[in-house]
Amino acid sequence: MRHRILTVAVLSLLGGCSMMSARTPAPVEEANVGKPLPPAKPAPAGAEEDTGVEVYAYGAPPVSAIPGPPPVEQATAPRRTTTNRAVETLMEEAEHYRLSADYVAAAASLERALRIEPRNPVLWNRLARIRLEQGQYSRASSLAAKSNALAGNDQELKRNNSEIIARARNAGAGSGRLR
Amino acid sequence: MLLVVVACLAGGAYVWHLDRIVRVKFEGKRWAIPARVFARPLELYVGAPLTAAQFSAELGRLGYRREKHPDKPGGYSRYKGRFILRTRPFRFWDSDAPSRHLELRFDASGVTALQDADTGKGMPVVRMEPPQIGSIYPAHHEDRILVKRQDLPPLLVQTLLTVEDREFYNHHGVSPKAILRALWTDLRAGEVVQGGSTLTQQLVKNFYLSDERTFTRKLREAIMALLLESHYGKDAILEAYANEIYLGQDGERAIHGFGLASLFYFSRPLRELDLPRIALLVGMIRGPSYYDPLRHPDRARERRNLVLKLLVEQGVVTAREARSAAARPLGISKRRGRTAATYRAFLDVVRRQLHRDYDEQDLNSEGLRIFTTLDPWVQAQAEKALAERLDALEKGRRLPTGKLEGAVVVASADGGELQAVVGGRHSRYAGFNRALDTQRSVGSLIKPVVYLTALSRPSRYTLLTPIDDSPIEIRDRRGNIWAPENFDKRSHGMVPLHQALAHSYNQATVRLGMTLGFDAIIDALHRLGLKQDVKPYPSLLLGAVPLSPLSVAQIYQTLATGGFQAPLRAIREVTDASGEPLSHYPLEVKAAVNPAATYLLDTVLQEVVRSGTGRSLSRWLAPELALAGKTGTTDDLRDSWFAGFTGDRVAVVWVGRDDNEPAGLTGGAGALQVWGDMMQRIGHLAPLVLPVPETIETVWIDPQNGMKADDQCPGAVRVPFIRGSAPDTLSPCVRREDGGFDFFRSFDE
Numbered sequence: 001m002r003h004r005i006l007t008v009a010v011l012s013l014l015g016g017c018s019m020m021s022a023r024t025p026a027p028v029e030e031a032n033v034g035k036p037l038p039p040a041k042p043a044p045a046g047a048e049e050d051t052g053v054e055v056y057a058y059g060a061p062p063v064s065a066i067p068g069p070p071p072v073e074q075a076t077a078p079r080r081t082t083t084n085r086a087v088e089t090l091m092e093e094a095e096h097y098r099l100s101a102d103y104v105a106a107a108a109s110l111e112r113a114l115r116i117e118p119r120n121p122v123l124w125n126r127l128a129r130i131r132l133e134q135g136q137y138s139r140a141s142s143l144a145a146k147s148n149a150l151a152g153n154d155q156e157l158k159r160n161n162s163e164i165i166a167r168a169r170n171a172g173a174g175s176g177r178l179r
Numbered sequence: 180m181l182l183v184v185v186a187c188l189a190g191g192a193y194v195w196h197l198d199r200i201v202r203v204k205f206e207g208k209r210w211a212i213p214a215r216v217f218a219r220p221l222e223l224y225v226g227a228p229l230t231a232a233q234f235s236a237e238l239g240r241l242g243y244r245r246e247k248h249p250d251k252p253g254g255y256s257r258y259k260g261r262f263i264l265r266t267r268p269f270r271f272w273d274s275d276a277p278s279r280h281l282e283l284r285f286d287a288s289g290v291t292a293l294q295d296a297d298t299g300k301g302m303p304v305v306r307m308e309p310p311q312i313g314s315i316y317p318a319h320h321e322d323r324i325l326v327k328r329q330d331l332p333p334l335l336v337q338t339l340l341t342v343e344d345r346e347f348y349n350h351h352g353v354s355p356k357a358i359l360r361a362l363w364t365d366l367r368a369g370e371v372v373q374g375g376s377t378l379t380q381q382l383v384k385n386f387y388l389s390d391e392r393t394f395t396r397k398l399r400e401a402i403m404a405l406l407l408e409s410h411y412g413k414d415a416i417l418e419a420y421a422n423e424i425y426l427g428q429d430g431e432r433a434i435h436g437f438g439l440a441s442l443f444y445f446s447r448p449l450r451e452l453d454l455p456r457i458a459l460l461v462g463m464i465r466g467p468s469y470y471d472p473l474r475h476p477d478r479a480r481e482r483r484n485l486v487l488k489l490l491v492e493q494g495v496v497t498a499r500e501a502r503s504a505a506a507r508p509l510g511i512s513k514r515r516g517r518t519a520a521t522y523r524a525f526l527d528v529v530r531r532q533l534h535r536d537y538d539e540q541d542l543n544s545e546g547l548r549i550f551t552t553l554d555p556w557v558q559a560q561a562e563k564a565l566a567e568r569l570d571a572l573e574k575g576r577r578l579p580t581g582k583l584e585g586a587v588v589v590a591s592a593d594g595g596e597l598q599a600v601v602g603g604r605h606s607r608y609a610g611f612n613r614a615l616d617t618q619r620s621v622g623s624l625i626k627p628v629v630y631l632t633a634l635s636r637p638s639r640y641t642l643l644t645p646i647d648d649s650p651i652e653i654r655d656r657r658g659n660i661w662a663p664e665n666f667d668k669r670s671h672g673m674v675p676l677h678q679a680l681a682h683s684y685n686q687a688t689v690r691l692g693m694t695l696g697f698d699a700i701i702d703a704l705h706r707l708g709l710k711q712d713v714k715p716y717p718s719l720l721l722g723a724v725p726l727s728p729l730s731v732a733q734i735y736q737t738l739a740t741g742g743f744q745a746p747l748r749a750i751r752e753v754t755d756a757s758g759e760p761l762s763h764y765p766l767e768v769k770a771a772v773n774p775a776a777t778y779l780l781d782t783v784l785q786e787v788v789r790s791g792t793g794r795s796l797s798r799w800l801a802p803e804l805a806l807a808g809k810t811g812t813t814d815d816l817r818d819s820w821f822a823g824f825t826g827d828r829v830a831v832v833w834v835g836r837d838d839n840e841p842a843g844l845t846g847g848a849g850a851l852q853v854w855g856d857m858m859q860r861i862g863h864l865a866p867l868v869l870p871v872p873e874t875i876e877t878v879w880i881d882p883q884n885g886m887k888a889d890d891q892c893p894g895a896v897r898v899p900f901i902r903g904s905a906p907d908t909l910s911p912c913v914r915r916e917d918g919g920f921d922f923f924r925s926f927d928e
Contacts, residue, residue, distance in 0.1 A: 084224070084226055085224065085225060085301075085303045085304075086222070086224030086225070086226070086227075086303050086304035088303070089303035089304055090304060104273070104760075104763070105273050105274070107765065108272075108273040108763075109273075111594075111765070111766050112222065112304075112306075114593070114594065114766065115222065115591070115594065115596075116222060116224070116227075118591065118592065118593035118594060118827055119593065119826075119827075119870070127766070139765075139767065142743075142767070142768050142769045142770065143768060145743075145770050146743050146768045146770075149741050149743060149770075149774055149870055149872065150870050152870065152871075
């Protein structure tokens, strides 16, 4: 601290004396501050709407007075083995996260698995289940429908998807009434 | 006396003023840190459809060093199809990936082994760090990646101090000895030629002051350097210096700080730099453009070796180490500067998507990390295919040279993740992004929408419904007559619906469309994912609707997945500078159009490639892939389109001229060739297997009359129908047999 006061004092003197010979100091140019930003939307008007790209920001599950449906029990969730060990591992990882209610991480693992096997109906079913438990009913329903479309003859999986769709409809209607 | 007191008071006020400037800026947010944009991370697992060449290219993008015995992260060794590598740790938005010591094996089919190189234990799945593909920086174009003091390699610090400021840890911001020496030089020269600046002064100059060389500025610099030192420790000042220092130019982008410079010049993080690279980097401080190792390699080498000599003199390294370092090449990455330009068209999409959720200022100043869906391999193949095909087309068809342009969009089919966006033939140059911003008539690419609308009415239309392909005249409100012709200028009479589409007959399509009504077709277009308004003119039926390739890709994405739309997206996640997730753009799907009708339509789009207007695709791709697609050509051959899908990708190619003059190419002759070449280069294609909806039944049909047949009928074919829409009437070929009631046959039905 003493060093600092001393420095400032010495500098003050120095500054004062130098003032006498120096020209008026130019204003300090603070580099890169206050320069205009690039135009936010370089695209011609209307082009953005035409990109066909949609964004859904990730949000917390909608707050609702009615709690979401209880987690679907493991026993009722269809299990179908995949021949791919990576997918199997990611499914196990997702299930582990789901059971500890870390739905975001669970969905992330399932999305990774879906990039590897995009037409595996069990993965779509599991993702639907996560969304249902998160209270994202319309997402859950669409994902279950997608799983159904890929399920072929897997009746058990189809039944489970129908159950998710029905639960999502009921829960969605319930929270809709409240609003 | 009074004068002296007033002057000293004024001087004091001035110093306080400077003191405030010093503190406010140093303690505030020092720099606007651009957002860093990453490609998709590569997933490694046994069975991954990845070749050794592709993996090697990815390691190149990540700046991995090829070594005999990789012992640090970022190193690998390779013997043919066998790789040993140490991955770098990476913080993903959802979890931390540690550094791993891996062994990988490849054959032509993909990854055949993935295991821990220490234990030999198999690993199910490993996510590599993603390569950076760009940054979003503010108007002044300063780009930098912040580095903390403790992450500065000790050798870098020693080299920096040796070259720029040996007394750094002993002075208070200015070094009187150095100043006197500089002053003497300057006086002799009559102007300011030498700095004699400490690191602190250099920082003050770069950080707070302009570039002018006057004695007042010099004095202000000295005062501020002393003030800076009085407030902050040496390490804080060193850290600021390491991040502020200007080290080169990449087009309009200014490279600041050692962190970014290391990636920019050497494609590897700072902590992985060796002695020769550190010496070069520090040597460049004096004049980043004068010593630019790419433009002036000899100067750069000389400068680096001078730095090495200084290091020996000061005892930082041994003479032997310096000799061996001086014998090394400059080590500049071939990829230098590529990221900024290469992915421009894709980054356009990223930027537009981000602008919906983030302010420009957050994007270019908060150091956000943006994780995208770009697949650099697919992107590179798309660029090459477009550039090479257009060259070949111009040569082979004697078209004017350099006039053709094009655009490509590739997305994952089920997830709607954009893997590649090519905005033009010369993808490395800035310019018009045709994938997004060009709106060109889509021609026959619209026809599947017309036929989907028809097939959604199964009581009226099946794949076999006869459609009249004879001349047709349509009179508009003003009395003008529109009489569309077929491409071959002939009419084909009554043709089954699937054939009318597979061969892209105009007259049949217009007649069908007029019966269905514009509203139904426009409604289908919107449900397929089109966002813009479409005018209900008859010419709409033949594709007189201008769309961007990206919009077309969305429509075909919905068709490629049985009617389940996944909104096309370029971003997966955004995190803040420390890796905390800010937003995640989840996988979304919705049932957009009738799945059974889409299934029927998709079988016809397969027929297009098998035997219709897209059959020349067999030049590039095996028929067993059963790919689906549609060609599009507009009046006078102005636009050449092809949109199609494999089992896991959807892609759209447009070829035409910017001045909208005739390009001289049909969809099949132009865009389709680019599409085929690109898909062949991408490789490891998934065959298209259409999942059959429950409401679909397959029935034997006698092609002679379109009536119901059985497997015994000569030439009978299996045709899918939406349940209840198949013909009831039995073809004579069924009854022609022994006349008795055939149980087995009726069971078969």
